[in-house]
Amino acid sequence: MWWHRCSFVPLRPVYAEFELSLTAMGAKPSGRDVQGQSVCQRRPGSQGTKMEMPLWLAKGLYERKRRVLSVELPKVYREGWRTVFGADPIVVDLHKMGPYYYGLGSQMLHFDSPENPEIANTILQTFIGRFRRTMDSSQNAYNEDTSALVERLDCLERSLFKAGQSGLNSFQLWEKGRSSHLTASSLVINYRKRKMTDLQA
Amino acid sequence: MFCEKAVELIRELHQMGDGQLPAFNEDGIRQVLEEMKALYEQNQSDVNEAKTEGKSELIPSIKFRHSCLLRNQRCIAAYLYDRLLRIRALRWEYGSVLPTAIRFHMCAEEMEWFNQYKKSLATYMRSLGGEEGLDITQDMKPPKSLYIQVRCLKDHGEFEIDDGTVILLKKNSQHFLPRWKCEQLIRQGVLEHVIS
Numbered sequence: 106m107w108w109h110r111c112s113f114v115p116l117r118p119v120y121a122e123f124e125l126s127l128t129a130m131g132a133k134p135s136g137r138d139v140q141g142q143s144v145c146q147r148r149p150g151s152q153g154t155k156m157e158m159p160l161w162l163a164k165g166l167y168e169r170k171r172r173v174l175s176v177e178l179p180k181v182y183r184e185g186w187r188t189v190f191g192a193d194p195i196v197v198d199l200h201k202m203g204p205y206y207y208g209l210g211s212q213m214l215h216f217d218s219p220e221n222p223e224i225a226n227t228i229l230q231t232f233i234g235r236f237r238r239t240m241d242s243s244q245n246a247y248n249e250d251t252s253a254l255v256e257r258l259d260c261l262e263r264s265l266f267k268a269g270q271s272g273l274n275s276f277q278l279w280e281k282g283r284s285s286h287l288t289a290s291s292l293v294i295n296y297r298k299r300k301m302t303d304l305q306a
Numbered sequence: 307m308f309c310e311k312a313v314e315l316i317r318e319l320h321q322m323g324d325g326q327l328p329a330f331n332e333d334g335i336r337q338v339l340e341e342m343k344a345l346y347e348q349n350q351s352d353v354n355e356a357k358t359e360g361k362s363e364l365i366p367s368i369k370f371r372h373s374c375l376l377r378n379q380r381c382i383a384a385y386l387y388d389r390l391l392r393i394r395a396l397r398w399e400y401g402s403v404l405p406t407a408i409r410f411h412m413c414a415e416e417m418e419w420f421n422q423y424k425k426s427l428a429t430y431m432r433s434l435g436g437e438e439g440l441d442i443t444q445d446m447k448p449p450k451s452l453y454i455q456v457r458c459l460k461d462h463g464e465f466e467i468d469d470g471t472v473i474l475l476k477k478n479s480q481h482f483l484p485r486w487k488c489e490q491l492i493r494q495g496v497l498e499h500v501i502s
Contacts (some may be wrong), residue, residue, distance in 0.1 A: 161309075165373025166366070173366070285450040287488070289495040290399040295324050297495065300407065 176216040194234035199259035243269025308374040312381035330413040
């Protein structure tokens, strides 16, 4: 689809556990403030509060020097899971382990965990290990149900798979001599289909 | 929680796959802008207070509101930009004249943008290929012959081709027509390219 690629704004709010710690000066928004609807109350917050927070908020509030916020890594990036990925990355169901494994992993590096080099390396090696399988399956599944092939892929891998399929289909069309066959625009067809369903509704 | 309305806008766009353009959510944008205004004003007053009275414990709240403002801004920018990309694609798929149904989904500024884009594209096309210019929206697929066989999918009325002949495009009638004349109508689903 060359016409749109929405800039990466994670749609599902990505929550992770964060531990709030106080600076020496005092008040920090307490749990209620952050979830609150309107005014941020100025109340001395409690140190060591654990709460869930969207990723964008954690990035905004995070400060390396003052240690306002500390991050608890989601378990898929921790040592235990890293060993699994090291052993055999292909068998893991990356869709279940958080559909944005690569995207979120890259973002987690922002929080200066001491394990960052290992995390980064694991993410990279996992991608390398799985890529070949994704590429091969996308290039060889023609005109068939691919749901079994994509169900264990994360979102990045799924878009790669889709690109592969699109290339395969175009090539097959060309081989059959249909590449000069003029067709109605898919956009036009979809608009018409939607109009019909709107009228019927 | 702040910024939920902004994410809802994005979700609405995301659900309409395949480059479809949903109606412009004027209400949604207005709500997000109001939220941003409220956050900004609260921050302004807090910043003044922190500066004049030295209340540095306000700083975390200020940072929090600032993060929300940035998030809202990013969501709105993504929403508007993605819509523009879809509208741009309409020029290439539908041609210069959009069906009324789609035009209703665009706000005034988007319509203005579309007109400007059409003009830029036309100017560019005129500048190519010597005197007559070059229509780059034609021949999107490699042409194999000058004339093609087409079948009419719906009544489209009279149609004039270059040598002056007028053809009546009635549903299910078949014609042998110059390719460059038919391309637009095939894309719009009026004609169907028949390959024997």
